[in-house]
Amino acid sequence: MIDMPKLKPTLRQLRVFESVADELSFTRASEKLHLSQPAVSIQVKHLEEGVGLPLFEHTGKRISLTEAGRILYRCSQNIRSVLQDAGEQIDELMGFQRGKLKVTVATTASYFASRILAGFASRFPQIAISLDVTNREGLLEQLESNRCDLVIMGEPPKGKRLKSMPIMENPLVIIASPEHPLAARRNIPVKTLAAQAFVVREPGSGTRAAILRFFEGKNVSIQITMEMTSNEAIKQTVQAGLGLGIVSRHTVELELETGSLVELDVRHFPLLRKWYLVRREDKQMSPVAQHFASYVLDVENH
Numbered sequence: 225m226i227d228m229p230k231l232k233p234t235l236r237q238l239r240v241f242e243s244v245a246d247e248l249s250f251t252r253a254s255e256k257l258h259l260s261q262p263a264v265s266i267q268v269k270h271l272e273e274g275v276g277l278p279l280f281e282h283t284g285k286r287i288s289l290t291e292a293g294r295i296l297y298r299c300s301q302n303i304r305s306v307l308q309d310a311g312e313q314i315d316e317l318m319g320f321q322r323g324k325l326k327v328t329v330a331t332t333a334s335y336f337a338s339r340i341l342a343g344f345a346s347r348f349p350q351i352a353i354s355l356d357v358t359n360r361e362g363l364l365e366q367l368e369s370n371r372c373d374l375v376i377m378g379e380p381p382k383g384k385r386l387k388s389m390p391i392m393e394n395p396l397v398i399i400a401s402p403e404h405p406l407a408a409r410r411n412i413p414v415k416t417l418a419a420q421a422f423v424v425r426e427p428g429s430g431t432r433a434a435i436l437r438f439f440e441g442k443n444v445s446i447q448i449t450m451e452m453t454s455n456e457a458i459k460q461t462v463q464a465g466l467g468l469g470i471v472s473r474h475t476v477e478l479e480l481e482t483g484s485l486v487e488l489d490v491r492h493f494p495l496l497r498k499w500y501l502v503r504r505e506d507k508q509m510s511p512v513a514q515h516f517a518s519y520v521l522d523v524e525n526h
């Protein structure tokens with residue numbers, strides 16, 4: 225019987241041995257492994273010392289496996305397949321290949337978030353991505369109930385146990401139809417806006433909260449004639465001449481370019497806000513979420 229304590233093959237020795245057994249030639253195995261022939265012979269010799277029996281027999285110039293060699297060859301293949309299996313399971317556990325990513329973004333952030341997610345998905349096609357879009361209040365609820373990996377939102381509230389990183393600017397602008405009487409005016413004082421009808425987002429929206437805070441700070445009360453949960457609906461209502469709108473510039477890039485909407489030149493505008501990538505402080509980030517966070521910082525900072 226083989227003296228087991230002496231049989232302590234290294235994975236490298238087994239790899240070399242398997243290669244010689246596959247090729248039935250020390251020369252061809254050494255070429256395949258990019259090693260010198262003496263290096264291959266030494267590895268096999270060490271294995272044979274551990275086993276206590278020859279692994280190959282030589283008949284003239286040809287070699288073949290001995291009975292001990294055949295046993296070791298089978299074991300070696302089993303070890304390799306077990307290790308490969310373990311590697312695959314660990315990969316899966318780490319979630320690189322088949323991981324899931326749950327991102328929730330503010331309604332307004334969806335204008336650029338889908339572009340970021342599309343870039344990430346094409347780099348890591350096996351990751352299943354789910355994107356949820358809701359307003360600021362909805363985002364905070366999702367963070368509270370730990371329902372997503374990461375969120376993209378406006379400034380996160382103080383006092384909550386959140387970790388946040390600024391990722392890009394979010395300028396809020398006042399939009400009007402090109403026929404609006406204020407469209408051609410320059411340097412419009414904020415007070416002038418008090419007489420105007422406004423179409424704004426619903427309560428719970430971060431954009432709305434920022435606008436109301438701004439006018440309150442300036443002691444100007446604007447007339448809100450319509451509230452809408454969608455930036456698209458606001459744009460269409462403003463285009464139809466039913467009031468002014470205040471939205472993130474991200475949402476109106478195309479319309480400003482084609483001239484179907486104009487950005488009013490009002491003092492203190494654009495209001496400068498930022499977008500943040502946010503997660504719960506106590507949430508253990510999955511490897512996929514960590515990858516996504518560094519991807520976002522990378523694409524937005526270059």
Ligand code: PGA
Pocket residue numbers: 330331332333358359360361377378379425428429430431432
């Ligand atoms: P929202 O945007 O208006 O779509 O909620 C979030 C924010 O600006 O904080």
